[in-house]
Amino acid sequence: MLQRILNRLNDLRPKQLLMLAGITAILMFMVIYIGINLASDTKEIIVQTEPEKKEVIQKTPVVVAKVNIPARTRIQDSMLQIKEMPVEMVPEGAITNFDDVKDVQIKVSIFAGDILTIHKVFNAKGEEGFVGEIPADCRAVSINVSEVTSVAGFAKPGDKVDLLLVEKDKYSVTTNLILQNVPLLSVNQDMAGSNVFDESGNTTSAITNPTIATFALPPQDVLKLISASKLGEIYMMLRPSNPRANYVPEMEYTIDSITKPQPVEQPMPAIPSNPTPVLPQLPAVPTTPKIDIILGDEIVQSSTEGAQVQTPGAANSSLPAIPSGSNQNFTSPPPPNVPLTNSPIVNSFSENLNN
Numbered sequence: 563m564l565q566r567i568l569n570r571l572n573d574l575r576p577k578q579l580l581m582l583a584g585i586t587a588i589l590m591f592m593v594i595y596i597g598i599n600l601a602s603d604t605k606e607i608i609v610q611t612e613p614e615k616k617e618v619i620q621k622t623p624v625v626v627a628k629v630n631i632p633a634r635t636r637i638q639d640s641m642l643q644i645k646e647m648p649v650e651m652v653p654e655g656a657i658t659n660f661d662d663v664k665d666v667q668i669k670v671s672i673f674a675g676d677i678l679t680i681h682k683v684f685n686a687k688g689e690e691g692f693v694g695e696i697p698a699d700c701r702a703v704s705i706n707v708s709e710v711t712s713v714a715g716f717a718k719p720g721d722k723v724d725l726l727l728v729e730k731d732k733y734s735v736t737t738n739l740i741l742q743n744v745p746l747l748s749v750n751q752d753m754a755g756s757n758v759f760d761e762s763g764n765t766t767s768a769i770t771n772p773t774i775a776t777f778a779l780p781p782q783d784v785l786k787l788i789s790a791s792k793l794g795e796i797y798m799m800l801r802p803s804n805p806r807a808n809y810v811p812e813m814e815y816t817i818d819s820i821t822k823p824q825p826v827e828q829p830m831p832a833i834p835s836n837p838t839p840v841l842p843q844l845p846a847v848p849t850t851p852k853i854d855i856i857l858g859d860e861i862v863q864s865s866t867e868g869a870q871v872q873t874p875g876a877a878n879s880s881l882p883a884i885p886s887g888s889n890q891n892f893t894s895p896p897p898p899n900v901p902l903t904n905s906p907i908v909n910s911f912s913e914n915l916n917n
Contacts, residue, residue, distance in 0.1 A: 621646045624677050625657040631672040634718070637663050637683070647677070655680040695747055700778040702747055705791050707775045712749065713800045715769040719748050722801045723777075725787065729794035733822035739813045740790050743801065745778040 574582070626645040631637065639660060657663050657678040668683050676682075696702050709715055717723055725741040747753065749772050775798070779787060790796065 620649045622649050622652055623647075623658055624652055625660065625663065627672045627674050627676050627678065629674050631668060633669060633671045634667060634720070636665055636667045639664065642678070653677060653679055657683065692748070692753060695753060696778055697745070699780060700745075701781055701784050702776055703779055703784045703787060704774050704776040705787065705796055707749075707772050707796070707798065709772060711795065711797045712769075712772045712775060713798055715749075715772050717746055717749070717772075717775070717798050717800045718769060719746055719753050721746050724799040724801060725777075725790075726797040726799060727790040727794050728797060733819045734816055735819075736814065736816040739810070740786060741779070741783055742809050744783075746798075747776045747778050749775050 571579070623644050624647050625642050626647075627641060628643045629641055631641055642660060642663070644660075657680070663678060663683050666683055670682050672678065672682055692702075713723075722743050723746055724739060725744055727738045727740050729736045729738075749769050751774070752769070777787070787796070
């Protein structure tokens, strides 16, 4: 078939070929024009039918965040707005009324334009109350705090803190790190640490006037904290969200007061170069008169043989001393071994015997 058409075209004259080319061009132009008109008609139909489709779309009012709302913030009316949204775009559990979320504390951050849902606003543990926040192996314990000891109120429920014990005496202060990585459950009975909005709409994360802090601790650490709170003042150290180490070695620091009195060194007593020993004085022994008893030519008792040094209160084993009633001086007898031949007493005694 194609070969016949080619043979027929070869048989045509030049004038006939020109006429055929002109007819072909006219036909192509007509086809293009008709196609363009059909395309424009289709666009007009689409534009006319779009308003009809918008009227058919169903919408529902939902609560949308007007500003960025940080986590653990109590919702206020000024933070929200009602917006009409297509039903197909509304997520499951969307909030549709201000009263459902008024003064409720959200658990996650919500950005401006987000639709508020039950899962973003309400905490599943809220049904269990405060005990639902306590870990299974811990106990809740509370101590007194202040704006200074609680890191100016920036330590909020859900944060982790380290606890310090500060002991003071008259002239020094000692600080010890007693507990680390302690969960903070509540401050002033606030279990979530609500963010506060000021008049300009800015949020502050500090808790005003903190007085009581509640921690979750194992029972043995509860005893340690209560005992430490009676010794001194407890300070909290707020840990970062991603600390370099969960625990650090135990630390202690003591500082002395500048008014602490310094000990005075006592001078050593002077020691003589050549000390002379002092001997104790012995009590004076009274002298007793010396009396010899002579029987015949023998001395029965001599004062030199029976003399003893008498001490006060001691028994006297010898004959009692006979004091002399006169001032007459007695002549000491000769020694016992000396013969008494020429003694006047012996001679007198011998004459009496002879008579």
